[in-house]
Amino acid sequence: MKAILVRQFGGPEVLKLEEIPTPDPAAGQVLVKIHAAGVNPADTYARTGNYAVLPPLPYTPGTDGAGVVESVGDGVKKVKAGDRVYVAKSLSGTYAEHALALESQVHRLPENISFCQGAGVFIPYGTAYHAIHHQAKAHGGETVLVHGASGGVGIAAVQMARAMGLTVFGTASTEKGRGLVKREGAHRTFDHSQPGCKEEIMKATGGRGVDIILEMLANVNLGADLKLLAQMGRVIVIGSRGDVTITPRDLMARRASVRAFTLWAISEAEAADIHASIIAGLENGTLRPVVGSELPLPNAAQAHIEVMKPAGAFGKIVLIP
């Protein structure tokens, strides 16, 4: 099969298309024919070799993907050949024509969700769900600021929070991005590239502040975020790419908190909650993954450059084998 292989850590140019043997599923494993693979910022961090979780070289990147089960190993009961699935982590990587996964890593993809959309399910929606439910413990009637709403995680969070009855504020740096965020459910949108953005957000709450901030770029925003919080407010750090200074008294004055997580560390019980809830939301139309661009698999390097562009996110970037 054709697969992207990384033989040494480095820039996007280390992503090379190669011909490698198609794996055979052993007991408890599933072979999925990948129709689309999701590109996530974390794929680029791992590729550079400077990340907390690194695969042994050589490896095929990709955590997210969607396709059809081709064959299953002994004892697999959850899926059978021909089933449509999305992949949430795998043994062999999803930037390939096939991915080998554990039975527990494949999940039913509802009929109304395309393979390209399915490639944008696990990391974006799993992260948004974990942040909103398990970390923020959000309630209907609260106000959430999705700080960085135009990308994969942000769009997922906007759709979820709106469906739960929160007042949703979302930010994006382009008009196109803000249009998407509004269309997907935000009550108000703001431009995080503008100097007056924080004041506008505070004004939109009538000076009360927001209850929850889902933060995609904490190294830039965390200090200012704390000043935007209402009493008992919480910031959930989802993304960060460096260091930041905060004023602890901003937390003290509001009895506020900052929480953070990586999706890699969720418990089995949290994962079960996440997948059951996501599948229900996909089926009933509450969750609608937005695919911004589709690139052929050999263009993986271009996809890595695009996903790290500092502005202009528009849903998901997916690779088509």
Ligand code: NAP
């Ligand atoms: P993405 O699709 O590339 O989207 C990035 C988002 O960040 C866009 O909405 C972008 O908006 C926004 N952004 C850019 N500059 C910003 C600023 N100054 N302030 C606020 N937002 C800004 O990425 P993603 O998949 O949604 O992931 C978002 C972040 O979360 C990444 O850093 C990723 O590594 C991280 N993440 C963490 C976990 C975890 O387990 N903790 C899981 C998934 C993702 P514009 O392009 O419109 O400017």
